[in-house]
Amino acid sequence: MSPFVNRRGWLQAGLASAGALVLGACDRITNSKQGVAVLQSAEGLTRRAQRLILDRKALAREFAPADISTDFKPNGSIDPTDADYLALKAKGFADYRLVVDGLVERPLSLSLADLRAAPSRTQITRHDCVEGWSSIGKWTGARLGPLLDRAGLKPNARYIVFHCADTLGEATDGSGKYYESIDLIDAYHPQTILAYAMNDQALPVPHGAPLRLRVERQLGYKQAKYIMRIEAVADYSHLNGGAGGFWEDRGYEWYAGI
Known part of the structure; x- marks a missing residue:
């Protein structure tokens, strides 16, 4: 070695x-x-x-199909009851649109078909939860970097914020909506994808349908589910509790690298 x-x-x-x-x-x-x-x-x-x-672009370990976990535990929100989400779910997410805005030159509104047509990546990786368990799954999704290039980040954009559909609990601002953020280094990492498929099937609801983040060199709570909007920002101190994420507002580390 x-x-x-x-x-x-x-x-x-x-x-x-x-x-x-x-x-x-x-x-x-x-x-x-x-x-x-x-x-x-x-x-x-x-x-x-x-x-x-x-190396900033060093890949997280990838596994063989035989290593995929037979029971991949979902956690956090597993079946959101928010009205807007339920309306999308009732139509099989046919009306879903991912908004990409904030500090970008060309705001985007993308359907699932648009996302499936974007540059993609498939990877079999291990999900490490801060609770102490791990599972291996196969993910397919649109690479985040090319989507950001398509939107055209402005020079003062430093972080990417993921706004989600699920209300997990009472947030510090009273909204309770889940959100997360990463910097541009992780946003442009080759394995950072917006996953719309898991184990060769459409992403299931408990795991974040129709779209979730996979940022493979960070712990599980960074892997935002039920993504509705991606916002480019100069900083995240003005969002909710100001720490850059739902759990970060409650004391967790913003950078959860593994």
């Missing part, structure tokens, strides 16, 4: 342990300014260390 692989394995194990300790402490420290500062410092160290040592 090469020194690089050894070093990568050591780094991933060490950062995973550190991340687990931070998340385990969230309930105790996120209510204090000092605690928040500790979390932000640890997150920044994790992100900088991974991107210093690992």
Whole structure:
């Protein structure tokens, strides 16, 4: 085994342990300014260390069809009851449109047919949940990078925000809608896709139909489901709780790299 692989394995194990300790402490420290500062410092160290040592375009491990999990556990929202979503679901998502806007030159409104016609990628990868379980699934979807190029990011765009259809719980702004964000490095990663198929079938509702994010080098809570809108922004401090995601607003790390 090469020194690089050894070093990568050591780094991933060490950062995973550190991340687990931070998340385990969230309930105790996120209510204090000092605690928040500790979390932000640890997150920044994790992100900088991974991107210093690992190739930004290094691929997450991909598996063989025989490795696909027979029981891939869905989590978070598994059957949204939001009225707009139910109306789309009742028609088999025939009326679904993905909006791409924000800091873009050419806002987009894309049907599922449009997304299926876009540059795509199929990959068999492992989903690692912060709860401690993992499953392997096969995903097919539109590559996010080419879609962003099609929309034309403005020079001040730095983050991509995913606005979702599901109300998971009470958000800090009272809306409860799930949302997530990633930076442009992860947005343009070769394995970052908007998945519309799972295991060679249309994406099922419990796993985020009609469209979900797969950003394979991050933990499961970053893999936003039921995506309705993608917004390019300069920063995310004005959104909901200001931390860049539904769970991040509750103390989880914004950068959940693995």
